Amino acid sequence: MIIRAKAPLRVSFAGGGTDIPPYPQEHGGAVLCSTINKYAYANIIPGGREIEVHSLDYDMTIKYTNSDTALYDGKLDLVKAALRVMEVSDSYATVYLHSDAPPGSGLGSSSSMVVALIGAIKHWLQRPMTSYDIAALAYRVERIELAIAGGMQDQYAAAFGGFNFIEFQGDTVVVNPLRVRSDTINELEYNLLLCYTGGIRLSAHIIDDQVQNYRTGHVDSLEGLHQLKMIAYEMKKALLLGRLDDFGALLHEGWQNKKRLSNRISNSHIDGIYEEALRYGALGGKLLGAGGGGYLLLYCPYNKKHRVAAAIERMGGQITPWNFENRGLQTWESDRGVMSGTIHSMAV
Known part of the structure; x- marks a missing residue:
C-alpha cells in the first residue's frame, strides 16, 4: 500500500513580508493569498529496514537507518527534519517526492513539500x-x-487551501477562509497572467537583507x-x-512598496518585463515570493491580456497555465504501482 499526499502551491497577493519575524x-x-493547481507530492511505502528517500526532481537518493543519525548536510534536509520532528525513529519506509515547481520559484514549493x-x-x-497543527509543525521544520x-504564510496556505486572509500576531496565526463569489x-x-521570469533566486539572502533593514531601523523598509x-x-x-480593477491597481501599489524592503527584491530584467506589461495594458502585478526572480503575477483586462502575454514572451518570459485550487492538503492510500520497492505510476 502506498500512502500519498499532495499540498497545493500558492500565489500571494498582498502582505508578504509582514509574516516574517x-x-x-512587534x-x-x-497576508492575502490563494492556492493554485500546482502541487508538491509525497509518497510513502511503509516497510523495509531503513529510511530511503528519493527526490524525483533532483534525481537524488538518501538512505539511513534512524532519524537520529540523519545529519543535516544539504541533501534533502527538509525530509530529514520532518521525519525527526515527527519522531519517526522506529518505523521505516521508502519515500518518493516531487513538485510541480522548483524551490526558488516564488510559489512556496518548499513549504508545500x-x-x-x-x-x-x-x-x-x-x-x-489538525490543519493548524500540520502548518505549525511545517513552520517548525x-x-x-x-x-x-x-x-509563516506558506505553510498555512498549503495546509488549508483556497482563498485565505491570514493574520499574524506574535506567534498566533489565524486563518480566515474567504467566501469569494464564484463569478x-x-x-x-481570467484576468491574471502567471509568467516565469527565470532566475531561481536565493530567497534566504533577500529575506536576511529585509530583516536586517528592519532591525537597523531603515525607515523606508519599515514604512x-x-x-x-x-x-x-x-x-x-x-x-x-x-472590484477587480481596484484589485489590480492594489497589486501595483503593493509591488512598489515591496521593493522598498530590500534592493535585492527586483532587478533590471524584472523591472523591464514589468514596465513592458504595463505599457501593453496590465493594471498591476508583483513578483511572487521573496523576489529576485521566479514567477511574476500580472492583472490584465481581458481584452489586453493577449497583448501583455505576447510582449512578455518577446522578452523571454514564459506564460504558465494554471487555475485556482480550493482544496488544501490531501492524503489517501493506493495499491497501484508497488513492484520491487519502486513506484511505477505517479497518477493521482
Missing part, C-alpha cells in the same frame, strides 16, 4: 493532527529546526511593511466586493 511579533502582520510530507507521515502513523529564513473567482482567474499590511486589508475588501 520580528515584524509580526506590529502584527496580514514539507506540508505534504507531514501529511503523508500523519496518515501513515495515524497521528491526530523549516524555520526552527533548519533555521531557513522565511515567513469573482472566475473573472479574477513599506506598514503599507503592505494596509494594502492586504484593502485588497481583501476589493476581492470580496468584486
